[in-house]
Amino acid sequence: MQTLWVSMSILRNIILGAARTTEALKKICAQGNISVSDLDNHDMKLSLEQNCALMDAALQISGDPDLGLHIGERTTVNVLGITGHLMESSKDLLTALHHLQEYTTSFTRLYYFGSELNGSEVVYRCEPIAVWNDLSPETARQSVDIAFSGTLHILRLLTGFHIQPLQVWYRYARIRDTTEHQRIFKCQPLFNKPANALVFSLKDLQHSILGYNRELNDVFIKMLYQKLHQENHSFIQQLRTLILELSTPSFPGIEEVAARLHLTVRTLQRKLQEENTSFRAETESIRKEIACNLLSAKNLTVAEIADRLGYTDKAAFQRSFKQWTGVTPSSYRTSETTNK
Structure with a gap:
């Protein structure tokens, strides 16, 4: 399940704002591994890595600091x-x-x-x-x-x-x-x-909004509620979003997350069990996703990434990463660099 994403409508605004020519538009899109036609797919979700690549390309090609x-x-x-x-x-x-x-x-x-x-x-x-x-x-x-x-x-x-x-x-x-x-x-x-x-x-x-319409406002609230709650595993997505929000500088414990969700720890554990998962499994899944994103960049060492993710030492992170992916962090980074 992809936790770190941004909708195409947000990046489309950035890409089109940076590209002054058709050629520039193609170059920016290529950096994020998308096609120009993808810009019209407003339901498309792009990963954190794609988001960074597209924004970086937009900055470089536009030349605008x-x-x-x-x-x-x-x-x-x-x-x-x-x-x-x-x-x-x-x-x-x-x-x-x-x-x-x-x-x-x-x-x-x-x-x-x-x-x-x-x-x-x-x-x-x-x-x-x-x-x-x-x-x-x-x-x-x-x-x-x-x-x-x-x-x-x-x-x-x-x-x-x-x-x-x-x-x-x-x-x-x-x-x-x-x-x-x-x-x-x-x-x-x-x-x-x-x-x-x-x-x-x-x-x-406290200034009033020119287009205020209470009935229309209620309609949009219902639409958003349905949109967010009809997504698969909406509770799990809510949980993951909260874990990410609270993960500065370290990952939160189940007690803190349960309190923010206005649940007891036991109720949270029961809801997770109903989804065939656990708090530890969801936290580890987020750690894995973040680790893969950070390893795809070159500005942090494996030891620094381990520290960012709350591991006591580099070896502990390496063991966890190999359990997740079957390869070491260094091997993963090498393969990602080779494939780009």
Whole structure:
């Protein structure tokens, strides 16, 4: 079961925003092992590795160091599918952002959105999953630029007001040139912060949305609920998404996950048994998927990957990986490099 994926509609927006010629479009698609015709398959799910490869190709071919910001400026709610339509028909901006947070998994499992009310301010977090930062730090940073710039553009389109953040936070080290960031955000971004976040005035997020329609909003909520719960193993997908969300810096225990799901440990174990699986099996499956993604890159050693996955030493990771795949991590990395 693929846990780490993003919908084609999200990457299509990035690819088309970066490619200025047909030849450039073909080159970017080839890097992600997709065809140009695949761009019209909005139901297609792409892996984390494909996501990073396509974004990296888009950056290289466009030659634009601020590609993420510029793509965000052109982003509309349509990119988010039904979730975007739900936002468009919501009562106010804060409600729309809560809906985005709640239904992110309808279009990607590589990203998390979340909000926290802090007095008269709202801290809105936009976070790529931790393994993405390990696999491809620059595309992860660019994805935050897309989320930040895109969120602002969408908020302005939904209300007609020029909504501005009070502050813009990045986890990442300061970049050399922030001219475009200051132009778009109207403030100096802050780096080396504990989160990637936009800080808004609560009053600004209480602006009414122009297309508010309660009946239509209810229809989209029902559609999203059905979409997410009709997928095979929807409970298992929910569990895996939560394990990923909580796996920084280490993987969570069953007690923490059960509490977040508002279940007792015994009830969670029973539900997993009904799905013919266990908490350990699901955690190991996620470790395997993350390990394979990290081994396909060259920027981390096997020992560093073992540490990222919470193993006490390299040998323990090597034993587990061989049990999963039948080969050693080094052999897997060599075969992946040869096949590319």
